[in-house]
Amino acid sequence: MKNTKLNLLLAASLILGCACASAQTEAELIATLNKPDASLYDKVEACRLLGRVGTRNAVPVLASLLADEKLNHSARYGLETIPDPAVEEALRAALPKLQGRPLVGVIISLGVRKDVKAIGLLSGYLSNADADVAQAAARALGSIGGMESAKAIESALAKTPAENRLAFCEGLFRCAEGLAGQGQKADAQGIYDRLRAMKDAPHQVRAGALRGAILVRGDAGLPLLMEAIRSDDFVLVDSAARTAMELKDAGVTRALADELGKLPADKQVVVCSVLGRSGNASVLPALFALAKSANKTPRLAAIKAIPEIGHGSAVPVLAELMADADNEVAKAAQEALASIRGAEADQAVLAMAGSSEADKRLVAIEMIARRHMTSAMPTVQKLCQDKDNRVRNAALRRLGEISGPEALPLMLELLSKGQDTDAVEQAIIALCTRVANPEAAVGQVAGALSAATPTVKSSLLRVLGGVGGPAALKALQAALNESDREVRLTAIRSLGGWRTAEPAQDLLAVAQKAGTPAEKQLCLRSYFRLANEADLQPQQRLELCLKASPLCQKADEKKLLLSALSNINTPAAMNAVLPMLEDADVKNEANVAALGIAERILKSRTASARFAKQLVEPLKKVVAAAANDAQRKRAEALLAEAEAGGRK
Template structure:
């Protein structure tokens, strides 16, 4: 059986395909003259494509006059489908007669298509003709006739389908079921619930039906009965048949009757986890708070998979009464169950879970206090900020550090003085790193970035070098002139650690205003490694999309005067590959003779050459010939050959 979702997807796909085809050509105005022109194409010796295009256009503007010419193509193996697509939308009974007449004259795939079109148009007058085709020797024809009868779905068609189901060949049985499902769905749409129930019951009673058919029939049989469907649902929830049991549970989620939850709760009495789990999941999806008392014992004591699903279901239902149980389960001896409780509390709707996490910060168990901090961070619960400052003084280091981390992520400007106090008292490298991260997190969210940076800059002269290093690490994330000025001064600090931290900060700066400072460090480094860091940061800034080719070339020229090592030269060549100017090509070629930078130079040269070949063909030709003579990289060689061909 085709589900409604599948049918909808197919319809959309066909509609999109049709739209794409139609937009590729101009559909003429709907006039008699234009219709006649298209008919003339069909009746001429025009090409297959021309006739197909005419059919496509007649599908939009076709009238009764086009029916006979289109019908003449129904037996054509190449054009039958296009003729049918043109006929189907034409609102004239002549189309139905033409399709019925074609049932006796066309064969093979065209016949299957004609039958399908009759189904699309729901031609009740074709029922008897379709009935005779149920004895056809070709399964495709029989199956198409069954589906068409299902789409027509009137009383005579339904009777034929019911009778045929008893004698259907195995190859055709699925199509018969699909047709009957379509009939039942049509009856349901029209409010004929008794008729739909009878069809579903017939399908359900058919021996040998595939699992998906049995499941679909049960669903329909339950839903079509309305309130009386509870009896059938109850019986099936007690069934030992796994297919029907699973179908009943799935169907229960779609039923709004409050009595359904009682039936599901009763089904939980089964001691088998494989039966309990889907029932628990269904109760969660239904969101019925009456299920909470039944789910809580399972969350406390059952097989592990059942406990986990019960915790998840309680979270879906979102009854605050479940929160204490979830908190209790955080310390469960089963790690997977404890983690499930963490996950559930993290996503539990409402403020009750926030309050529980805050209360948990006062637990005598340090592990629980750490869990509370993790929950507050994930839930982003600002209501816990006051408790976080107390937790930052916790005797357990893990709790202290967790509180600082969460304050950084959730706090506001008013928390900065507290964090500064903790920062000045910190001595361990781990704590200083954590404080840097907290300052960064808090500063990124600050609405007054300049004032925030000023507060940190003012600390630099009054704290120890290791604290200065930690503060300097914060500035690249915050940016701005004040932060950059502080880092610039620190690059000349007498303390080596502070000076190196400042160079690293400059090298990770996000905006181009740090470029002159990086160049200055590269020109006069205290240590060779400082120059490498500065060159790396400088080339990264120069490679920004915001930098124009002319600006980038100027930066390349400045950088070329300070690079010394092969690694630094490779950084420069990477930048040159983004600098699409003739001067950049000349500079890249200067590094082609160095074995250590040859491939990087070749890669940069071919990128530049491809961009400037029209402007400088002679220069590109000479450069590419040289690249072809030294490069061993196949991709570079291919690009060089391509640029050389353009240069000629």
């Protein structure tokens, strides 16, 4: 209670403070406008602020600016919001003294103020030779409204030039809307009907007049709407359809549904849109009938409209259409069914999942995923063992995408059977990376290793490599010591694809004691992949390469080392390449690596300025060891750039 009283006191003090400030500000602002040497900016700003705080006292000074083209707009801005009849008097008094843009502005302001006393004056401007003035007068009269304004505009409309007609009609629309809002619907209807009957009326006028005539008639406007829908004038057809959506009347919707089958295709498309947005289930039989008709375009429009209503009775119809011979129709039906919610739609999807036709089972799997039907997981799990290979793979993929950890035992069981191995592995990876506790899921996968056959172990290791995480890394590190060669090789490959360089030391250790050249080669390839792609600083990557360098004795092994070094853009990496320039087995690869490092360093302004001088001696060796003229010329050009201090 204490806080409430305090807030009220604060509010009252603020209001009193603002009132005092307003009175003082108004006087200051008026003084600014009266100062001959005040800048245009200051006067514009004064007008703007008077629009907030001005009173009757500000009217004369603002009115005196109406003839000024530069300040007319600002003066009117200030006047239009002052709540005093002196404003209208000043605006009316200014009319005979103005012409051109200032006159147009004052006419507009009289419309904004809805000054009934200005109707006679404004009517005289409807025949003005200046089109802008005549058009502004028509719109202003429309804003003021009433039958007196409407009669003045209608009287002038017949004689006005063609360029003014649209603005005059706009004025009449404003009058009609105002009259309808005041309950004078008969007068509004008369204006709309006369506009509809106008010869050579612009299409906006014909469409707007029809809309107004229908809406102002209420329930009695339905015959007029249906007449327009049946007409050959598509402007009227489109206007009637849009108006029907505004009405949201069950009688209108039923009438359009009854007419749907009798209309030509182009109109059927328009009406389908109206019926769909109505949300009225009573129109569905008409849409169903059209969806099964012969003409493709309205069929597609009907199918698209059906799910907007979202009623369960649409499910069997759409399910039937999904088997249509026309692929586009079938696809549209599938999209429509996917967007219908509710148990009946779910049941239809489950029924398709049990179909004897593989194509329908495939569609059902996709629908289950799109509708996120978690309750259908038992059905998807069953389809994972379907006799059709396509169905099995689709079910496995979707199972991994939408199922929870409860599906993991089944997936591991399927993996142990050795069927659809790739699909099962990908499904397990998808599930493990999606669940709330990936480490717990990885624990289940790793736990299956001990009882698995070598083939299944390899699959499990690939899954662990795809999921990642501490538990997966530990299991893969342990698998490096497996007795089965294929299991070891799978562990090496999986570690080579790790997201960090953490397994690098393990791979190097295995390479050092590898029992076969192929195993050593694979270890080194995996090791250098980590050095190449891991998110490490150049110095760290170089250290990895140098650690493995003594193991690289064969040509293929040296090429792996060179490939890794070539992506480290430092002089130290280039120096590590230099000894291999004299090695006949990899001389060409060493030249290419050295040149690539130098080019990338010199291409960067920062690196070039820092390292250019350090490249001079290494590049001299590259020039001397060039394998061909092209390499020599390239090396000489880089050497000259390095000697010059790099890129400036």
